[in-house]
Amino acid sequence: MxxxxxxxxxxxxxxxxxxxxxxxxxxxxxxxxxxxxxxxxxxxxxxxxxxxxxxxxxxxxxxxxxxxxxxxxxxxxxxxxxxxxxxxxxxxxxxxxxxxxxxxxxxxxxxxxxxxxxxxxxxxxxxxxxxxxxxxxxxxxxxxxxxxxxxxxxxxxxxxxxxxxxxxxLAWTRITPWRTLVAGAFDTTAAEVTEATITAPPTDPTAALMSGWLRARLGISPTLRETTEFPRMRSVELRCANGDELELVREGGMATFRRTGQNERQLPLVRRPLGDELAEELRRLDADQIYSQSLEAMAGESGLDDRPAQRVHVWRDPIAAKRAEAQVGAHAGPGGSAG
Incomplete structure (x- = not known):
């Protein structure tokens, strides 16, 4: 060193x-x-x-x-x-x-x-x-x-x-295990999903991206069931056109999987170290279109993949901005109005 x-x-x-x-x-x-x-x-x-x-x-x-x-x-x-x-x-x-x-x-x-x-x-x-x-x-x-x-x-x-x-x-990276389990639930069925409910805190970005992913992949509008009892996304419930219901519920480092007509199963859903999440993102060095489509669906934007990949640097001096704000405040005076 x-x-x-x-x-x-x-x-x-x-x-x-x-x-x-x-x-x-x-x-x-x-x-x-x-x-x-x-x-x-x-x-x-x-x-x-x-x-x-x-x-x-x-x-x-x-x-x-x-x-x-x-x-x-x-x-x-x-x-x-x-x-x-x-x-x-x-x-x-x-x-x-x-x-x-x-x-x-x-x-x-x-x-x-x-x-x-x-x-x-x-x-x-x-x-x-x-x-x-x-x-x-x-x-x-x-x-x-x-x-x-x-x-x-x-x-x-x-x-x-x-x-x-x-x-x-990295909020997207953190739902990779969730997406893997949800996608795996449909390996043995082609039933159409008609409704979805996500239970999570209202400020959880992983839940927002999970909602966008389900919307982008399945063409549905998931419902967010807000909770303050848990610090992060708690469960994902899906209802199919044939009447089947599927549910994934986080329980510590495991997920309980329930499906109509099947026995309850325990599946791994471990929260990974930050380094593992970073390593996952370094595996691909091209644009992640599934992420952009999910982000697009979540935010109501369009055409994200059509934007230029190369940005042009925009210089903004934070010190100059603070000085300008201070001058505006000084001219406004104690009444809060610049006249």
């Missing part, structure tokens, strides 16, 4: 090259570059998840920690690890402060592995518009996590409005 304090981007590139030479063939044959955007308080959690994902997908891991963007002094601290505590990958953890934090791409771009896909993962509240973050614009795949937003379901609607092919969200 190499630690560089109050350094420059050029020094980071040189140190990474030196560490690669000393590590020999430990980190060869990289499949992608994974950029992680994370808050300081979640760095260790993000590193643990990325380590699991890197075991399945050898990559160059670039962790970007932005802090104190209002600071007067630009500073870059970097930690370089090749084939060490972060698994079989080349990792650079970069802590940026001051105006440099708003231009992280100036440090990140020279570190991208040539001729391999780039994936950006925000382990924080997703940006309202990905185009305002150059680290998202440069990526072939973009992974958000609406569960970390103040209003997760509203954040999903923002993802639909802002969608471009190549986007995905």
């Amino acid at each position: 190499i630690g560089l304090w109050d350094t420059t981007g050029n020094e980071v590139v040189k140190a990474l090259a030196a560490e690669r030479r000393s590590a020999g063939g430990v980190a060869s044959g990289m499949a992608l570059t994974l950029i992680v955007v994370v808050d300081e308080k979640r760095v260790r959690e993000a590193e643990a998840a990325a380590t699991i994902a890197a075991a399945a997908h050898p990559c160059r891991l670039l962790v970007v920690v932005r802090s104190d963007i209002n600071g007067e002094r630009n500073r870059l601290d970097a930690e370089i690890v090749v084939g060490g505590r972060l698994g079989p990958c080349e990792a650079v953890v970069m802590r940026m402060s001051g105006r440099l934090a708003l231009h992280a791409e100036s440090v990140v771009m020279p570190l991208l592995v040539p001729d391999v896909p780039v994936v950006t993962w925000w382990h924080s509240e997703p940006p309202d518009e990905i185009a305002t973050d150059f680290l998202g614009v440069v990526a072939d795949r973009r992974i958000t996590d609406t569960a970390q937003a103040a209003d997760p379901v509203e954040a999903l609607h923002r993802r639909a409005t802002d969608y471009a092919p190549g986007d995905t969200d």
Whole structure:
């Protein structure tokens, strides 16, 4: 491991090259570059998840920690690890402060592995518009996590409005086991589904996407039965045209499966570690059309797959925006009106 304090981007590139030479063939044959955007308080959690994902997908891991963007002094601290505590990958953890934090791409771009896909993962509240973050614009795949937003379901609607092919969200990844069990229930029948009910908290983004998936695949409008007794989606019930009823109910790490005329069964429905969820999304580096169709159905949008995959960077200075808001407030005066 190499630690560089109050350094420059050029020094980071040189140190990474030196560490690669000393590590020999430990980190060869990289499949992608994974950029992680994370808050300081979640760095260790993000590193643990990325380590699991890197075991399945050898990559160059670039962790970007932005802090104190209002600071007067630009500073870059970097930690370089090749084939060490972060698994079989080349990792650079970069802590940026001051105006440099708003231009992280100036440090990140020279570190991208040539001729391999780039994936950006925000382990924080997703940006309202990905185009305002150059680290998202440069990526072939973009992974958000609406569960970390103040209003997760509203954040999903923002993802639909802002969608471009190549986007995905970990709320979608978390319903893969649910979708697998529901689809498997129809291996032995061709009965048409006419109604569906999902029991979940009203703020659960996984339930919203499950509703969109059922709507997109079956052409029905699921009913959400709201509950506050459980922190996440509790059950999915389906009613068929032939009178059969199917129900999946989460019970800890298992799901109870009930179907008309059949014995009750227990099926695995384990909540996976964050690293396993991330690894699943890294398996595909093209656009996920099933996700986009489900998101489209959930949000009432249309034409998501027809949008351009490549975004154009939109520069917005958050510091200038705050100053403008402060000036408006000052001119408005204590009465709250600008006259």
